[in-house]
Amino acid sequence: MENSSSEDLDSETLFIVSQTFKALGDPTRIRILHLLFKKECSVNAIAEALDIRQSTVSHQLRFLKNLRLVKYRREGTTLYYSPDDEHVMLILKQMIDHASHS
Amino acid sequence: MENSSSEDLDSETLFIVSQTFKALGDPTRIRILHLLFKKECSVNAIAEALDIRQSTVSHQLRFLKNLRLVKYRREGTTLYYSPDDEHVMLILKQMIDHASHS
């Protein structure tokens, strides 16, 4: 059975864990996810709210989408992004709380 | 008050959060921390257990030490490393469990 304290980490788990933490290890992606924590946002809304280029936001959203950390719904030409992994978002929230208390 | 869902992340919190997740975003560092989860280990013991160079282990331990994620105690010429941040270790454990269930 899966147990994080068992002898060895299998390589697939190791890969997923490192990829996911890597996704959370960049300030821009953290800011995007933190923004989405409160409400779904279009790509342009994110770019404006965080003052970063549209293409940068789009690239990072693709990254997060590949890891299934965000999803989107379409409304005309606008794509509204929102979190797609509650557990990872909870982990992000925990780390932010942890860091802001230090 | 600190609240992970408040409007903006201050830059210091953002920095700490991203640095900490970055620390967890590398397979070698994850393996080291996962090993230390079970028992304190010397540098050489880690290198042997994980089959990586001593200098690599030392470099990564310095990285983790700078973030206060590990600490050590000396016994003669041997340094025994162990986790130094329970909360971050708990977060790592959560992510491993999350990943191994997917």
Add this chain to the structure above:
DNA sequence: TCATTATATGCACATATTATCATATAAGCA
């Protein structure tokens, strides 16, 4: 003091990552 063992450090190299520009695609509407 000298040799040995354990660990740390400086440097170099290969690779990965990030942001940006320019441009492509896609949907909606006149």
Add this chain to the structure above:
DNA sequence: TGCTTATATGATAATATGTGCATATAATGA
């Protein structure tokens, strides 16, 4: 169809990262 708006993509350059070699440091014991 052609125009506009929203988003995605490819290429590129600057920077960051991870590893290993060679060597330094530090503690111990003969």
